[in-house]
Amino acid sequence: MTADDLAQALRAAVLAQRFEATADSLQNGAPLGWHPSIDLAVAVFPRGPGDLAPVCANVLFSREHPEGLVARFDGPCGAVANIAFQADVRDAAGTSSAWQPGADWQRMAFPAWFGTGPRFVSPYPASLLKVMVAVGVGRLVDTGRSAWALPLTWGGVTRPVADWLHDMIIVSSNEATSALVMHLQARGAIRREAGVEVHNELHALFAAEGLPGLALANTQPDGGWGNGAGAGVGQIQMTAWDALRLMWRLDADAPPAPWLPSGGQGTPPLLGHSLGPVRRALDEQRLNEILSSSALTALPGWVPGIPTPPARFAHKTGNTENYSSDAGIVHDGDLHYLIAVTTSLGSRYVPHPDAATTWKLPALGSAVHAALKAESAA
Numbered sequence: 430m431t432a433d434d435l436a437q438a439l440r441a442a443v444l445a446q447r448f449e450a451t452a453d454s455l456q457n458g459a460p461l462g463w464h465p466s467i468d469l470a471v472a473v474f475p476r477g478p479g480d481l482a483p484v485c486a487n488v489l490f491s492r493e494h495p496e497g498l499v500a501r502f503d504g505p506c507g508a509v510a511n512i513a514f515q516a517d518v519r520d521a522a523g524t525s526s527a528w529q530p531g532a533d534w535q536r537m538a539f540p541a542w543f544g545t546g547p548r549f550v551s552p553y554p555a556s557l558l559k560v561m562v563a564v565g566v567g568r569l570v571d572t573g574r575s576a577w578a579l580p581l582t583w584g585g586v587t588r589p590v591a592d593w594l595h596d597m598i599i600v601s602s603n604e605a606t607s608a609l610v611m612h613l614q615a616r617g618a619i620r621r622e623a624g625v626e627v628h629n630e631l632h633a634l635f636a637a638e639g640l641p642g643l644a645l646a647n648t649q650p651d652g653g654w655g656n657g658a659g660a661g662v663g664q665i666q667m668t669a670w671d672a673l674r675l676m677w678r679l680d681a682d683a684p685p686a687p688w689l690p691s692g693g694q695g696t697p698p699l700l701g702h703s704l705g706p707v708r709r710a711l712d713e714q715r716l717n718e719i720l721s722s723s724a725l726t727a728l729p730g731w732v733p734g735i736p737t738p739p740a741r742f743a744h745k746t747g748n749t750e751n752y753s754s755d756a757g758i759v760h761d762g763d764l765h766y767l768i769a770v771t772t773s774l775g776s777r778y779v780p781h782p783d784a785a786t787t788w789k790l791p792a793l794g795s796a797v798h799a800a801l802k803a804e805s806a807a
Contacts, residue, residue, distance in 0.1 A: 430473065430804050436486035436499045439469055442796040443490055443497060446789040454777045456530050464495035466528075466552045466773040468669035469793075472506060472677065473766040473801060474684060483684060487670040489549050492534065498547060500670060505687035508641055509670055511546040515539035517553045519662040525553065528751045528773045542666065543641045551642075552773045554667035555747025556601045557754040558654075560675060561645045561667070563594060563710070565613050565631045567703035574616045577706055583608030583652060591706055598710035598745060607652030614650045621650060638699065639688050640675060642668030672756040673769035675699075676744075679708060680758045682765060711743040711757060718785040719746045719755035720770060720794030728781045734791030735759060735768075735798045746785075751775045753786040759798070764805040768797065 430438075448467065450460045467490045475481040487500035487509060503510040518539055520526040527537060527550060539550050569575035570590075577591035584604060590612065597605035613619050613631075620628035626647055635643045647664040648654045655661040677683050678699035685693030700707060717724040721742050722734040735742055744757020753776075756769035770790070778787040 430475075430484055432484055432486055435471060435473065435484050436488055438800050439471060439486055439488045439797065440497045440499065442793055442800065443467055443469060443488065445796065446793055448490075448774070448787075448789055449495065451774065451778050451787045451789060452780075453530070454779075461778075463492040464490050466491040466550060466771075468549070468551065468771045469797075470500075470669040470673040470769045471766060471797065471801075472673055473764075473804075474682075475805075476763050476765070483687065489669075491549060494547065494549070498549065502688075505692070506674070507688035508639060509544060509668070511544075513544045513546050513548045514542040514642065514668060515548050515550050516542045516666060517551060517662050519656055523656045525662050525751045528552075540663070542644075551666055551668055552754075552771050553662045553749075553752050554665065554672065554754045554771050555749045555752040555775070556603075556606075557667055557672060557745055557747035557756055557771065558645065558665050559597050559601065559606055559747075560672070560679075560711075560745050560756070561631060561643060562606055562609050562613070562654075563598060563707050564634075564675070564679075564699065565618055565645075566590065566594060566609050567700045567707050568630070568634070569613070569616050569618060570703040571701040574618075575612065577703075581608055581612055583611055594706060595710055598707075599714050601714075601716055601746070603655075606654060609652075610648045610654050611650065611652030614648070614652075619648060635671075638674075638678065640671040642666070642671030643675065667754075667771060669754075669756070669769040669771050672754075672771070673767045676756055676758055676767050676769065679704065679711070680767065681708070682760075683758075683767070708743065711745060712741070714743075714745060716746045716748075716785070717742070719748065719753050719790050720744075720768060720797075721755075722788075722791035722794075725784060725791075728783055730780055730788065732788035732792050732795075734794035736761075736795070740764075740798065748785045749775050750777050753790060755790075755794075761798070761802060762805075764802055766801055768794070
């Protein structure tokens with residue numbers, strides 16, 4: 430499978446779902462009527478004689494690009510080079526206005542983010558952002574500025590840093606996220622002066638790692654990271670491609686990152702001894718309800734996603750009314766790949782109150798996995 434083969438397979442898998450027909454509760458169950466924003470990325474690590482190069486692809490869809498854009502990379506699996514990413518927005522009431530029925534994108538001012546080419550408005554990553562927080566805390570531990578056993582108090586509750594990490598990733602606790610964001614600020618990884626962020630070690634790290642599509646901006650010393658704190662939508666951003674490449678750097682079984690100097694050979698790991706707790710949390714996360722759906726098997730009309738088991742999917746999901754995201758590491762026999770998706774398909778599209786989003790997203794996960802499994806077997 431070539432990179433172009435993979436891109437076209439991903440594009441076909443998205444188009445087959447007919448996402449524009451998704452029932453929208455904000456339109457009384459009528460079809461959405463336009464293509465939602467879907468940013469889908471995959472990197473496959475082939476096995477065989479010799480050193481086989483990773484095969485990487487990223488496809489992006491929106492109401493402006495219903496047939497999809499295929500990303501071109503700057504070097505082997507490098508940064509996206511042919512798309513102008515624009516930041517998500519919220520209005521004065523804190524509403525994610527770009528995704529409301531009747532929203533007129535021609536009258537909306539989407540801030541330029543990075544890149545050149547046709548524009549793609551990048552949807553908010555929802556709780557997928559917690560992977561960035563986990564990496565930041567892991568770096569504190571690795572550099573001796575924190576410890577997993579260190580007591581950390583937030584909201585009147587004192588727990589070890591490791592327990593806050595566990596809850597942030599495994600059950601996606603927002604309170605745990607606030608505790609750890611506060612910890613990043615207290616230990617100087619993020620610093621504000623006169624209410625303005627003046628230092629952010631995570632942003633410096635992402636720049637050094639060649640990951641322009643990651644931003645955790647404008648969080649607050651008290652741990653605030655949502656819309657009400659002045660962060661959230663429009664300030665915290667993740668493209669699927671760079672969420673995937675962040676996962677690549679957390680995957681000890683992955684080959685060296687080819688976009689880094691010298692093809693990643695000899696590059697220090699993203700995390701040192703802190704990788705173990707972060708990776709275990711990803712392995713154990715329980716919200717299998719976006720690209721995988723094993724947490725939802727009891728629901729009527731259940732649709733399978735990435736099959737877990739037999740596949741092992743170490744990942745983090747995100748879900749709000751307007752957004753769903755998922756990114757992680759898949760092993761299934763000889764098949765080893767990374768997958769990430771960010772979308773404007775949140776809980777307003779659920780077929781059942783206990784679901785997270787439309788069944789079309791786990792169906793997409795299943796279709797991608799089946800195609801890669803067939804290719805691996807061949």
